Amino acid sequence: MVTTRRTGLREQKKQATREALSAAALRLALERGPDNVRVDDIAEAVGVSPRTYNNYFSSREQAIIAAVTSEREARVAAAVAERPDGVGLATAVIEAIVDLYTDPGEPGRDALLLITTRPALREAFVDTTSAIEHPLTDAIAGRLGDVDPHTPRVLAASVAAAVRVAVEQWLRTTAASFTAGGLVVPSGSLPDLLRTMLAPLTPALDAAEQRARRRRR
Amino acid sequence: MVTTRRTGLREQKKQATREALSAAALRLALERGPDNVRVDDIAEAVGVSPRTYNNYFSSREQAIIAAVTSEREARVAAAVAERPDGVGLATAVIEAIVDLYTDPGEPGRDALLLITTRPALREAFVDTTSAIEHPLTDAIAGRLGDVDPHTPRVLAASVAAAVRVAVEQWLRTTAASFTAGGLVVPSGSLPDLLRTMLAPLTPALDAAEQRARRRRR
DNA sequence: GCAGAAAAGTGCGTGCACGCAAGTTTGCGT
């Protein structure tokens, strides 16, 4: 039997405590509001020392956010890779990312509402966009047949940056619609924003693909 | 008389203390090594309270780095804008950035060496790349005649991301050449790396420029 | 199985970031 790489029980328990910690963090934050949650509380809820807590997370925000965005990092690579070779790199990447963000990582709407409300959490949420960079680099390199290692890195970084801009914009407008008591999101849904922000990068992705294809024959 | 925007003496003094703080931070870090510099020391050297210190900088690393990279943020916009309208957007941006990073912010080589040596400082240095994003956004918007506010944002973010990748790569190799006792930088100078990493974005910049030009007539 | 190595968990100490609520300086209108 093939263990999921590396020793089994060890990684398994690690993953378990990690999830327990972030779950507890989210639960407590929802119950009492994020400002009334001490690191000690989270640690105690899981039955682990505070010091151990911060071996896993180096900020409360990280722990809370992780409950919502944990597997995104892992899903990106698969999402891009599974697109048929027929479709272009640009559309493959764009559709994969849109999928990634439309299917809610799922737990609850209230979690997202909590995140979009509190500034510290919003910031942490924006920061998670950079987590897709490395998986994306590999996925793009796979599609390009990695002739030059730099191009995939730059493209992945740019895509991640565009995603960040989209999320920032989304947060900005949703915040505005909350405070202003507006009815619906003025500037569009997150998927729409993602498409809008990723569109300007299409030429770069296409060009890289053409270069790679030309080089391959 | 036109003050440099906003009230004169106030901003002037603020800027003075800011510079004094970062200068002191750098000086002390060079003298004793960065690990032997307490925040209190920096504050005391400038004659200001520690609390005030962190009204200006929220980490020692920031303060030290700022001594080297302070005006970069301001110079980018000017650097892009001053390129003649004849040259394309892509080359204007690339050349401006290369200039920005080749002309050393200047102070001393030892400062840079200190930065490239200590991990915490390296990380802070990498983070400074994102500071060019907003000025770049304005500069690009200016050249495109800002029809759509999103495109400049995405492009600027992508360029900043590419610059970050270049700096990361540069730091990686210089670190390797230090530890391995290698002679010269294996993968190229920073300017070369910048050109390499920015090249894949050229199609995106060109395309945006074409779209803007088409729209203008 | 068992011994030794590797890794995760823990306790402790230190330096720091940051909110808050004064105190102090600067700028502006009249």
Added chain:
DNA sequence: ACGCAAACTTGCGTGCACGCACTTTTCTGC
């Protein structure tokens, strides 16, 4: 010139991140 308002500075208190050294748990080779 004068006083008010806004901006900057400061002291204090709290929670936290993180290095270090040590214990406990898990893995590996024999």
